[in-house]
Amino acid sequence: EVQLVESGGGLVQPGGSLRLSCEASGFTFSTYSVNWVRQAPGKGLEWLSYISGISNIIYYAGSVQGRFIISRDNTKNSLYLQMNSLRAEDTAVYYCARDRDSYSPYYFDSWGQGTLVTVSS
Amino acid sequence: QSVLTQPPSVSGAPGQRVTISCTGSSSNIGSGYDVHWYQQLPGTAPQLLIYGNANRPSGVPDRFSGSKSGTSASLAITGLQAEDEADYYCQSYDTSLSDVVFGGGTKLTVL
Numbered sequence: 001e002v003q004l005v006e007s008g009g010g011l012v013q014p015g016g017s018l019r020l021s022c023e024a025s026g027f028t029f030s031t032y033s034v035n036w037v038r039q040a041p042g043k044g045l046e047w048l049s050y051i052s053g054i055s056n057i058i059y060y061a062g063s064v065q066g067r068f069i070i071s072r073d074n075t076k077n078s079l080y081l082q083m084n085s086l087r088a089e090d091t092a093v094y095y096c097a098r099d100r101d102s103y104s105p106y107y108f109d110s111w112g113q114g115t116l117v118t119v120s121s
Numbered sequence: 122q123s124v125l126t127q128p129p130s131v132s133g134a135p136g137q138r139v140t141i142s143c144t145g146s147s148s149n150i151g152s153g154y155d156v157h158w159y160q161q162l163p164g165t166a167p168q169l170l171i172y173g174n175a176n177r178p179s180g181v182p183d184r185f186s187g188s189k190s191g192t193s194a195s196l197a198i199t200g201l202q203a204e205d206e207a208d209y210y211c212q213s214y215d216t217s218l219s220d221v222v223f224g225g226g227t228k229l230t231v232l
Contacts, residue, residue, distance in 0.1 A: 035221075037167075044123065044210060044223055044224070044225045044226040045159070045167065045210055045212075045223040045226070046223065047212075047220065047221035047222070047223065050221075059219075061220050061221075062218065062219075062220060095166055095167070097167075100172070104214075105214070105221045106155075106157075107155070107157040107169065107172045107173070107212065108157075108159075108167075108169060108212075109169045109172070109178065110169075111166040111167055111168065112166065113165075113166050114166055
């Protein structure tokens with residue numbers, strides 16, 4: 001069974017940093033691209049970033065380009081999102097989601113349960 | 122304001138058929154990019170419902186179907202059931218933004 005489990009969320013002050021993790025199981029992690037998607041409270045979904053299986057292709061949404069960094073460690077079956085210069089509008093549930101394309105974000109066939117990030121003083 | 126436009130809400134009685142529209146533009150759906158649909162049950166993570174405009178992943182009932190034409194796409198649900206009450210999101214790619222884009226979501230209420 002494919003499983004994605006996010007962790008690392010919490011309360012952080014504006015301007016601060018946080019690193020999210022997503023641990024994968026039930027499939028060969030290194031052969032799949034993965035994404036981060038977030039959902040602000042009561043709002044819709046927003047795609048943030050994509051990373052290919054061997055980390056040679058990375059994309060970011062304009063809203064987080066330059067502030068967030070996606071990475072992965074295939075030896076640990078883990079995906080990461082380093083979030084810097086956090087703002088109140090970054091408050092959201094953050095999901096990792098497996099992609100079905102090896103070269104660019106396409107569609108997301110498995111999602112984690114999400115981790116909540118709250119940016120507030 | 123989402124790049125893909127969905128109605129905020131739709132409703133239907135059990136057994137009825139409902140459709141949810143997803144309207145884009147020439148820079149996304151109209152450029153030939155595929156549309157995918159997700160179902161988000163209350164308090165849970167989104168789940169893939171339709172991919173590549175009209176394909177159902179294994180395990181998704183054939184009551185759910187997708188279509189695409191021009192700059193729009195639609196999700197149809199037939200034989201509505203109480204368990205279908207959820208938020209539904211369409212997703213595609215926008216070449217002007219160079220971003221994955223989602224619709225704003227549609228809340229389905231089963232009366």
